[in-house]
Amino acid sequence: MKTEEVTPIKIEKTTSSRIGQVDFDKLVFGSVFTDHMFVCDYVDGRWETPQIIPYQPLTLDPSARVFHYAQAVFEGMKAYRDDNDGIWLFRPDENFKRINRSSERMAMPVFPEEYFFEGVKTLLKLDEEWIRKGEGNSLYIRPFVIATEPSVMASPSNQYKFVIICSPAQSYYGGEVRVKIADHYSRAASGGIGYAKAAANYGAQFYPTSLAQKEGYQQVIWTDANTHEYLEEAGTMNVFFRIGDTLLTAPTNDRILDGVTRKSVIAIAEANGIKVEVRPVKVSEIIAAAKDGSLKEIFGSGTAAVINPVAGFGYGDEKFELPKMDKPYASMIKKLIVDIQYNKAEDPYGWRYKV
Ligand code: COI
Secondary structure: OOOOOOOOOEEOOOOOOOOOOOOOOOOOOOOOOOOOEEEEEOOOEEEEEEEEEOOOOOOOOOOOOHHHHOOOOOOOOOEEOOOOOEEEEEEHHHEEEEEEHHHHHHHHOOHHHHHHHHHHHHHHHOOOOOOOOOOOOOEEEEEEEEEOEEOOOOOOOEEEEEEEEEEEEOOOEEEEEEEEEEEOOOOOOOOOHHHHEEEEHHHHHHHHHHHOOOOOOOEEEEEOOOOOOOOEOOOEEEEEEOOEEEEEEEEOOOOEEEOOOHHHHHHHHHHHEEEEEEOOOOOHHHHHHHHHOOOOEEEEEOOOEEEEEEEEEEEOEEEEEEEOOOOOOHHHHHHHHHHHHOOOOOOOOEEEOOO
């Protein structure tokens, strides 16, 4: 991670902050944004001088390729304020690498490392007041890249915009969720874009997720597109299953997002003596374990969701409730991760990054 080089970011500060209008106790995830945004344009084969400007609408030509061919990728990161007012990021190098992996898959140019880190740090310093103290409070950082060239030609754009916006956040789901296991629709196909944080991966889930929501579920757990026999990931989270005392999660592949929280959960669980099996997980195995009582927990992991317990799930016409555990792995692992994120515990992994 290069941080020593100083990137010449052009900064235009806002003359009137909106922070006074925000009720930080009643935040709806992703609906309020800080005073500034980072913007960098790609023109003539190179990224131009990055800028930080007051948060404002983007002006794009209606023919910009992002609108027609969904050439767009994004990331999700969070900044945390510790009790001594230190500001921290969690494994931002993983987000940086992943946005470039996503861009490459979508035939978009990679973004320079020093622009990314200087951009995030400068933006956070300017909008630092928006990061509130206290566990559960964070600033959700949304870097994204869009194809801006005006042309409906079905080929990669020659112009792009890399933007970072930030949104004060509390919890994503606000409690336990119920999930539906997919047996018809699919999120991603082999050889497709499932592993990329491509905007289209998320938009494509809205319709099947809305059908599940009509049945009382918040999310779908996606299964492999070929057979629907193997569990893959939920719409906004990777998924873990606890059978007996063992945690199971699907291996990442070209259909599954390589979640930063997912890999942190695996490392923390193993370091704390929990057996983790990263292997294909069959739907039939989970149904059988739910029926014989050995399925103890399901939880999702993600930047926005952190670690979210699943209260119950549906498969076809069947519905299953998860037992209430005395010491759920979900809460134990969440605490260990959150304590690192908020600088309340040692960080033996070197995951915390000082802004
Ligand atoms: C994140 O956890 O950052 C995600 O990407 C989920 C998002 C779609 C809300």
